[in-house]
Amino acid sequence: MSTQPAILLPAPAFGHFRAWGVLGNAHDVRVALTHRKVDASIIVGIGPSFAASLRATVVGLEPLDELENGAVVVPVTPHALWAYGRGHTPAEAQAHVDALELALAPYVLRTEDVAGFKFHGGxxxxxxxxxxxxxxxEAAIAAAILQDGPLAGSSFVVAQxxxxxxxxxxxxxRPxxxxxxxxxxxxxxxxNDSPASSHVHRTAQESYDPPAFMLRRSLPYRLKVDGGTEEGLYFVAFATSLDVFNRQMRRMAGLEDGIVDALFTFSKPVTGAAFWCPPVRDGHLDLSAVGV
Ligand code: HEM
Structure with missing residues (x-):
C-alpha cells in the first residue's frame, strides 16, 4: 500500500480542479472509482458525505469549520468527490479529470471546475x-502523509x-x-519586523502548539463567471489532519487573538471543502482500511 504519488510532487505547470456530488448508489461509484488507475497524473479525494454514504469510517474526516468574524467569512462548500489533474498544458491537466469523470459519469454531478496555472515560476x-x-x-512526508495506524499512507486535503x-x-x-x-x-x-497581521506571521507553522505543518500545492486561476472574471488562488493543502488547517484558519480569521490576517484586505475565500485522499494499492485507490 502506498500514497497517491502526485501528492508529494511539486505543483504542476497546470492543474485542473474538479468536484462532484454523487447522484447514484454509493456502491456503484466506489466500483467505478477504484477501477480506475490513480497514477502521478491525478489526485483523488473523498468528501465526508460520500464517505458516510459508503459507511466508511474515516476517523478525522469532517466538514471544515465554518468561521465568521464580522466581515471575515470563511464559507464551507462540501463536495462528495474531488480531483486535481496535473499537466504540462491546460488540456493535459483537464484530460485527466475528464477521464475520471467519464468513468463516474452516470453517478455524479459536477459541482466545481477550476483550471489553475503556475504563474511566474510559482x-x-x-x-x-x-x-x-x-x-x-522527509518533513514534507511527515506533514502530509499519515505514517501509522489504519489510515497509514493516506492524507487529508483542503481545497479553498x-x-x-x-x-x-x-x-x-510596495512596503x-x-x-x-x-x-x-x-x-x-x-x-524581521512584519506586523502580527501579516500572513506569514499568522501562519508560521512552528508557532502553533502543536506545530501546524502542511504541504501547500495551490495554483492561481482565472475563472469566467456571470458578468466577468474572478481571479485568485485555488488553495490546496495536504496535512495529516484537518485540525491543522482549522487551527490556522481560526488564527487567520482573527478568532484567536482578534487580529485578522491582512490577506483578507484584498482576498476572500468563496469555497472551502475537505477530503480524504485514500492510499493506492497496485495503482488503484484502496478503501479497505476504512471498512469498504
Ligand atoms: C489568498 C490566499 C492565500 C495566499 C495568496 C497565500 C500566500 C502565501 C504566501 C505568499 C506565503 C509566503 C511564502 C510561503 O512560505 O509560501 C504564504 C505562506 C503560508 N501560507 Fe498562505 N496564502 C493563502 C492562503 C493560505 C491559507 C488559507 C492557509 C492555511 C489555512 C495558508 C497557510 C500558509 C502557511 C502555513 C504558510 C507558511 C508559513 C510559514 O511557516 O512561514 N495560506 N502564503
Whole structure:
C-alpha cells in the first residue's frame, strides 16, 4: 500500500480542479472509482458525505469549520468527490479529470471546475512567491502523509478558492504589500519586523502548539463567471489532519487573538471543502482500511 504519488510532487505547470456530488448508489461509484488507475497524473479525494454514504469510517474526516468574524467569512462548500489533474498544458491537466469523470459519469454531478496555472515560476497573482516555507523531503512526508495506524499512507486535503481584488492590492505601496504578506516581493525574503497581521506571521507553522505543518500545492486561476472574471488562488493543502488547517484558519480569521490576517484586505475565500485522499494499492485507490 502506498500514497497517491502526485501528492508529494511539486505543483504542476497546470492543474485542473474538479468536484462532484454523487447522484447514484454509493456502491456503484466506489466500483467505478477504484477501477480506475490513480497514477502521478491525478489526485483523488473523498468528501465526508460520500464517505458516510459508503459507511466508511474515516476517523478525522469532517466538514471544515465554518468561521465568521464580522466581515471575515470563511464559507464551507462540501463536495462528495474531488480531483486535481496535473499537466504540462491546460488540456493535459483537464484530460485527466475528464477521464475520471467519464468513468463516474452516470453517478455524479459536477459541482466545481477550476483550471489553475503556475504563474511566474510559482508566484501568486499578487506577485509574491507561494510555497517557500513548505516542508521538504522527509518533513514534507511527515506533514502530509499519515505514517501509522489504519489510515497509514493516506492524507487529508483542503481545497479553498480565494478571490483576489488585485486592483485593491496594487493600490497599496510596495512596503504595504510586503507588510501584508510578511515577505519581500522580488526576492522572497522574510521580513524581521512584519506586523502580527501579516500572513506569514499568522501562519508560521512552528508557532502553533502543536506545530501546524502542511504541504501547500495551490495554483492561481482565472475563472469566467456571470458578468466577468474572478481571479485568485485555488488553495490546496495536504496535512495529516484537518485540525491543522482549522487551527490556522481560526488564527487567520482573527478568532484567536482578534487580529485578522491582512490577506483578507484584498482576498476572500468563496469555497472551502475537505477530503480524504485514500492510499493506492497496485495503482488503484484502496478503501479497505476504512471498512469498504
Ligand atoms: C489568498 C490566499 C492565500 C495566499 C495568496 C497565500 C500566500 C502565501 C504566501 C505568499 C506565503 C509566503 C511564502 C510561503 O512560505 O509560501 C504564504 C505562506 C503560508 N501560507 Fe498562505 N496564502 C493563502 C492562503 C493560505 C491559507 C488559507 C492557509 C492555511 C489555512 C495558508 C497557510 C500558509 C502557511 C502555513 C504558510 C507558511 C508559513 C510559514 O511557516 O512561514 N495560506 N502564503
Amino acid at each position: 508566484r501568486d497573482l499578487t506577485g509574491f512567491v507561494d510555497g517557500t516555507e513548505n516542508p521538504k523531503g 478558492r480565494w478571490v483576489h481584488d488585485l486592483a485593491g492590492f496594487h493600490a497599496h505601496t 504595504e504589500q510586503e507588510a501584508m504578506i510578511g515577505r519581500t516581493l522580488h526576492d522572497d525574503v522574510e521580513l
